[in-house]
Amino acid sequence: QVQLVQSGAEVKKPGASVKVSCKASGYTFTSYGISWVRQAPGQGLEWMGWISAYNGNTNYAQKLQGRVTMTTDTSTSTAYMELRSLRSDDTAVYYCARDWASAYWGQGTLVTVSS
């Protein structure tokens, strides 16, 4: 069965970076992309970007351009999302999902940014 398992919760100080992992199993990793979506406390869903696991092509939300990098490691079927220069309003649960309009989501990773 398809599974996406994310890394654990993180607490970071403002200005720091965070890297969240998303390990995929149960399907051919390079046949699908990975989307990243975040949700601030009590708020709605925000699309962050998408990466092709086939060739590494990326598509980022404009508001995060320059602060976010999405990568994949096909040898371990793992996708990564790094967010730099963290601010308090980056506090959110970060989700990975398989491709678009996905039935397959990770369990979410809470990233807390606090001094």
Add this chain to the structure above:
Amino acid sequence: EIVLTQSPATLSLSPGERATLSCGASQSVSSSYLAWYQQKPGLAPRLLIYDASSRATGIPDRFSGSGSGTDFTLTISRLEPEDFAVYYCQQYGSSPGTFGQGTKVEIK
């Protein structure tokens, strides 16, 4: 960027009633690439509908999606107790893959 506006923000209904949720797009959604998700507290979103009207695997037939262009609808024919949740639409026809702000379906 395509902006999705969901209405109403909150829908107060009783079990057994019909729920109609709307999602309006600021521009036409390419190829009806519109999805609906259900989310409950502390959980990841659950895909209900993709391509505007196709039910995802395992989704009960009381959930149906319709629409094209700029106007889309999610209908729940008879609300079950487990259907009270927040519902989001998302377009994936053009980048960025924007979400609506959500509609909360609460028990009246």
